[in-house]
Amino acid sequence: MTKKKPLILVTNDDGISAPGIRALISVMKEIGTVVVVAPDSPQSAMGHAITINSTLFINKINIDNDVEQEYSCSGTPVDCVKLAVNEILKQKPDLCVSGINHGSNSSINVIYSGTMSAAVEAGIEGIPAIGFSLLDYDWNADFDAIKRFVRKITLEVLENGLPEGVILNVNFPKLKESEIKGIKVCRQAKAFWMEKFDKRKTPQGKDYYWLTGEFINQDKGEDTDEWALENGYISVVPVQFDLTAHHAIQKLNTYKFNH
Amino acid sequence: MTKKKPLILVTNDDGISAPGIRALISVMKEIGTVVVVAPDSPQSAMGHAITINSTLFINKINIDNDVEQEYSCSGTPVDCVKLAVNEILKQKPDLCVSGINHGSNSSINVIYSGTMSAAVEAGIEGIPAIGFSLLDYDWNADFDAIKRFVRKITLEVLENGLPEGVILNVNFPKLKESEIKGIKVCRQAKAFWMEKFDKRKTPQGKDYYWLTGEFINQDKGEDTDEWALENGYISVVPVQFDLTAHHAIQKLNTYKFNH
Numbered sequence: 298m299t300k301k302k303p304l305i306l307v308t309n310d311d312g313i314s315a316p317g318i319r320a321l322i323s324v325m326k327e328i329g330t331v332v333v334v335a336p337d338s339p340q341s342a343m344g345h346a347i348t349i350n351s352t353l354f355i356n357k358i359n360i361d362n363d364v365e366q367e368y369s370c371s372g373t374p375v376d377c378v379k380l381a382v383n384e385i386l387k388q389k390p391d392l393c394v395s396g397i398n399h400g401s402n403s404s405i406n407v408i409y410s411g412t413m414s415a416a417v418e419a420g421i422e423g424i425p426a427i428g429f430s431l432l433d434y435d436w437n438a439d440f441d442a443i444k445r446f447v448r449k450i451t452l453e454v455l456e457n458g459l460p461e462g463v464i465l466n467v468n469f470p471k472l473k474e475s476e477i478k479g480i481k482v483c484r485q486a487k488a489f490w491m492e493k494f495d496k497r498k499t500p501q502g503k504d505y506y507w508l509t510g511e512f513i514n515q516d517k518g519e520d521t522d523e524w525a526l527e528n529g530y531i532s533v534v535p536v537q538f539d540l541t542a543h544h545a546i547q548k549l550n551t552y553k554f555n556h
Numbered sequence: 557m558t559k560k561k562p563l564i565l566v567t568n569d570d571g572i573s574a575p576g577i578r579a580l581i582s583v584m585k586e587i588g589t590v591v592v593v594a595p596d597s598p599q600s601a602m603g604h605a606i607t608i609n610s611t612l613f614i615n616k617i618n619i620d621n622d623v624e625q626e627y628s629c630s631g632t633p634v635d636c637v638k639l640a641v642n643e644i645l646k647q648k649p650d651l652c653v654s655g656i657n658h659g660s661n662s663s664i665n666v667i668y669s670g671t672m673s674a675a676v677e678a679g680i681e682g683i684p685a686i687g688f689s690l691l692d693y694d695w696n697a698d699f700d701a702i703k704r705f706v707r708k709i710t711l712e713v714l715e716n717g718l719p720e721g722v723i724l725n726v727n728f729p730k731l732k733e734s735e736i737k738g739i740k741v742c743r744q745a746k747a748f749w750m751e752k753f754d755k756r757k758t759p760q761g762k763d764y765y766w767l768t769g770e771f772i773n774q775d776k777g778e779d780t781d782e783w784a785l786e787n788g789y790i791s792v793v794p795v796q797f798d799l800t801a802h803h804a805i806q807k808l809n810t811y812k813f814n815h
Contacts, residue, residue, distance in 0.1 A: 342605060343603070345603030346668075347601045347767065348601075349600060349601045383753055384765065407799055409605075450813060460801070460804045463801045489681070493642065494638075504613075505612060506611065506612040533813065535801040537800075539744055540667065540793075542795060546794060548719055549719075549724075552716055554708060554738075
């Protein structure tokens with residue numbers, strides 16, 4: 298008996314030619330039938346943006362000769378997933394993987410991340426989905442060091458599925474393969490960005506701003522993704538799209554909204 | 557004894573000149589000192605996008621004569637909140653309100669919504685925050701019908717604060733004031749969009765797509781925002797930015813990631 302090869306949708310937010318997605322594709326090609334639908338330009342920090350006030354274009358392209366199908370898309374990462382499922386594949390893939398992101402999507406970064414939003418969109422559509430990110434913003438980051446772990450996590454998810462409404466947010470420390478201590482299931486650390494804006498002047502003398510900032514983690518828990526990453530582990534956080542703060546409902550029912 | 561007037565930051569995603577934000581400003585002016593920082597153009601469905609690969613501009617403008625300060629910003633709703641707190645106010649406001657959105661942000665819409673992402677960003681920064689949306693996409697929607705409730709919810713939040721890490725997602729049914737039955741604290745319904753793409757051709761013969769879709773709610777719970785809205789209530793959903801699916805951690809620890 299041979300098992301049917303799984304159909305795997307690959308996307309990202311750094312754009313279809315980024316080394317991170319090329320590394321992810323190379324791992325997925327060994328596991329299943331790969332269809333790539335990814336943005337034609339970098340879409341980092343796009344969050345869960347979708348294109349509703351503009352048109353979308355899809356181009357069939359060919360970067361790696363032996364990938365079954367590759368498409369670049371003019372939209373956001375979430376647009377890519379919607380177009381892939383509804384227009385290109387016209388069926389649900391068995392898995393959607395997003396990344397490998399150049400840079401961290403741990404803790405609060407999950408909420409700004411185009412990589413994770415693409416994975417979450419797949420999750421909303423009922424497709425098991427994983428976002429992968431490496432804590433190295435360098436375009437030439439060493440993705441080879443983590444390929445073995447990407448493969449292992451992917452195979453486990455294909456084997457076991459994922460709980461309903463759950464997507465995996467996987468982050469890799471910037472370490473040599475031999476230095477990585479293992480894989481830890483974690484919660485999202487309570488961290489945030491302390492923004493700073495770099496104020497400059499245009500040649501015409503008008504003020505403008507660049508967003509910069511400092512990452513602040515005051516969460517000392519040893520069950521967080523930040524702790525895992527700082528201590529040489531790969532972090533796996535189960536993420537959900539039910540944003541309800543269920544624990545707060547009882548408290549809010551004491552407010553006098555109807556008086 | 558007189559209480560100090562609260563400092564209220566007002567933003568939205570439909571743009572600073574939208575009737576929805578003008579209605580929200582008119583309510584807030586009766587409650588506190590109002591500073592408006594809102595996008596200079598429509599930013600619907602921008603999710604939690606931020607501008608990291610481009611510059612940001614702020615323009616001091618004057619639409620309503622008696623608003624203390626008004627600024628339009630070239631960025632996303634989340635950029636507006638970050639710029640307001642860090643560059644314009646240089647202090648945390650006592651409250652951030654976002655909207656009133658022209659159209660629903662109930663159930664899964666919360667994740668695509670620029671209105672709610674602005675409120676969530678304020679929440680991340682430790683500011684009590686509320687997003688308001690009216691289930692009417694019309695530019696000339698009747699915001700007067702809901703002003704009384706916007707005021708009541710705002711005053712309750714100023715009086716009691718909000719639980720840590722919780723933001724309110726408030727949606728109003730499209731009804732006359734006298735038809736609204738009251739305010740219900742709810743959970744986010746498990747609903748989703750069944751996408752459809754409208755495929756067209758450019759004058760040059762190239763295919764392009766418009767995103768459309770149908771909203772599907774299979775959640776029959778009477779404790780959901782969709783139920784409340786369909787039954788004449790205003791829905792209030794407490795929203796959180798800890799996306800961890802805590803209930804899934806135990807299950808994932810049975811996966812053989814490290815074998």
